[in-house]
Amino acid sequence: MKLQLPPYPSKKHWLFGNIFYLRKDTIKNLSEFCDEKAPVFSLSSPINKIAVVCSPEYIKHIVQDNSINYRKSLAYDILSRLLGNGLLTSVGEEWKQNRKLIQPAFHKKKLDEFVKLMQRSTEESIQKLKLENKNVSFDIAPFFNALALDIISKSMFGAQVEKDAIRISEIIIQLNKLAIDRLNNPITTMLFRNNKDIVLVKELDTYIYKIMNERRASGDKKDDLLQMLLDARDEETGEGMSDVQIRDEIMTIFIAGHETTACALSWAVYAIGKNKEVLTKLREEINSFTGEINFDTIFSLQYFKMVVEETLRMYPPAWSMGRRTYAIDTFGNYQVRPDTNILIPIYYMHHHKDYWEKPEEFIPERFHPSTRNNINRFVYLPFGGGARMCIGNHFAMMEMILVLFLFIKNFDFEIPNEFEAELEPLITLHAKNGVQVKLKTI
Numbered sequence: 001m002k003l004q005l006p007p008y009p010s011k012k013h014w015l016f017g018n019i020f021y022l023r024k025d026t027i028k029n030l031s032e033f034c035d036e037k038a039p040v041f042s043l044s045s046p047i048n049k050i051a052v053v054c055s056p057e058y059i060k061h062i063v064q065d066n067s068i069n070y071r072k073s074l075a076y077d078i079l080s081r082l083l084g085n086g087l088l089t090s091v092g093e094e095w096k097q098n099r100k101l102i103q104p105a106f107h108k109k110k111l112d113e114f115v116k117l118m119q120r121s122t123e124e125s126i127q128k129l130k131l132e133n134k135n136v137s138f139d140i141a142p143f144f145n146a147l148a149l150d151i152i153s154k155s156m157f158g159a160q161v162e163k164d165a166i167r168i169s170e171i172i173i174q175l176n177k178l179a180i181d182r183l184n185n186p187i188t189t190m191l192f193r194n195n196k197d198i199v200l201v202k203e204l205d206t207y208i209y210k211i212m213n214e215r216r217a218s219g220d221k222k223d224d225l226l227q228m229l230l231d232a233r234d235e236e237t238g239e240g241m242s243d244v245q246i247r248d249e250i251m252t253i254f255i256a257g258h259e260t261t262a263c264a265l266s267w268a269v270y271a272i273g274k275n276k277e278v279l280t281k282l283r284e285e286i287n288s289f290t291g292e293i294n295f296d297t298i299f300s301l302q303y304f305k306m307v308v309e310e311t312l313r314m315y316p317p318a319w320s321m322g323r324r325t326y327a328i329d330t331f332g333n334y335q336v337r338p339d340t341n342i343l344i345p346i347y348y349m350h351h352h353k354d355y356w357e358k359p360e361e362f363i364p365e366r367f368h369p370s371t372r373n374n375i376n377r378f379v380y381l382p383f384g385g386g387a388r389m390c391i392g393n394h395f396a397m398m399e400m401i402l403v404l405f406l407f408i409k410n411f412d413f414e415i416p417n418e419f420e421a422e423l424e425p426l427i428t429l430h431a432k433n434g435v436q437v438k439l440k441t442i
């Protein structure tokens with residue numbers, strides 16, 4: 001049988017092709033394309049070869065079974081303007097070596113050590129929020145952003161960025177917007193070289209180099225990721241990592257390690273606030289919790305875990321993932337050419353009617369342990385899959401459960417009736433105008 005290129009969706013712009021429709025209403029238009037042409041289809045674009053793959057079997061093929069044929073896609077080239085060649089963006093031997101080097105920072109024993117730090121940081125932030133005594137509704141997103149930033153800086157790099165947190169968050173949101181703009185408007189970007197992002201990255205670099213230099217100058221030997229990076233030696237040559245390599249790894253963990261988690265926490269509060277019966281069940285779990293907070297007891301908070309998992313389904317912070325083919329690959333009767341960018345639409349998979357009952361409803365019970373194993377790992381993939389799966393998944397789960405637990409223990413909250421959060425798919429999935437809440441201290 002003659003293999004052919006995957007088909008194109010019917011809706012297309014005469015000059016910019018299908019991708020024109022991904023610049024606005026991205027999630028809606030992409031989902032329509034998937035509904036029309038699943039499980040694999042091409043997207044016409046003036047400058048790139050793009051295919052979208054939206055079946056669990058083919059996603060598994062790409063990220064796991066035939067991952068050797070894939071590197072990261074164009075989106076990650078854009079991300080590397082910020083992250084350099086760190087763990088998220090690097091490929092091949094360099095990635096393998098660094099994954100091996102960094103992995104121990106996420107072992108269970110280390111995670112257990114982070115619990116107290118996470119708890120302290122969350123309780124301090126909650127105390128400050130209480131003192132602000134806000135009687136009106138306000139956007140909770142900056143609170144979770146600053147908290148997640150504090151947690152990642154202290155746990156991985158022993159650093160305090162509290163006084164710079166607002167500026168750092170501002171820079172990251174601007175970079176997020178510039179990156180998605182670059183991706184969605186490749187021609188404008190080429191014609192009008194815009195280096196606004198480089199200026200912002202330089203500013204962010206000053207914080208990163210400060211963290212690195214302060215540790216070196218202090219002569220302290222701490223037991224954290226920063227120290228592991230500073231002390232790492234090549235097994236054959238005995239050489240250490242260059243400052244730029246260390247900077248890239250710090251920047252990657254710094255950004256990947258808080259932005260996604262912060263988005264998820266805001267979405268969780270939104271979803272819980274809109275589903276009062278969920279809040280009631282969470283309170284019951286809080287009331288029946290006794291004993292000390294540690295790694296094991298955090299994960300024994302079954303309903304909290306289900307709520308977090310359902311939040312990651314409804315509002316996956318990494319709403320899509322990308323790869324690029326080295327050589328031709330085949331999917332059924334279709335053939336994808338070398339150097340094709342593959343888009344894996346995580347959000348679509350998480351809302352796919354064939355795999356989820358009432359996909360638009362927030363139902364934590366679908367993650368109940370009795371049926372949890374029936375969920376296909378390549379339909380539900382908030383942390384990706386295969387060897388490139390998120391290195392921080394357990395760290396993130398632990399943080400989200402713990403922060404939510406303490407937040408709900410301390411506050412009663414509601415989302416104003418008239419407020420509806422709007423999806424804003426930047427590199428990560430934001431709520432366009434934040435998440436409005438009204439808090440009452442308990």
Ligand code: HEM
Pocket residue numbers: 087088089099152252253256257258260261264316317318321322381382383384385387388389390391392393395396
């Ligand atoms: C809710 C929180 C999080 C979500 C939804 C998330 C999602 C993801 C996804 C989907 C990937 C795979 C990307 C790909 O294959 O192209 C990934 C990779 C990665 N994540 Fe996360 N992440 C989260 C939290 C974290 C945290 C807390 C850290 C670090 C402390 C982290 C560090 C990384 C790194 C370094 C990679 C690249 C791993 C590699 O390629 O070896 N992430 N994440």
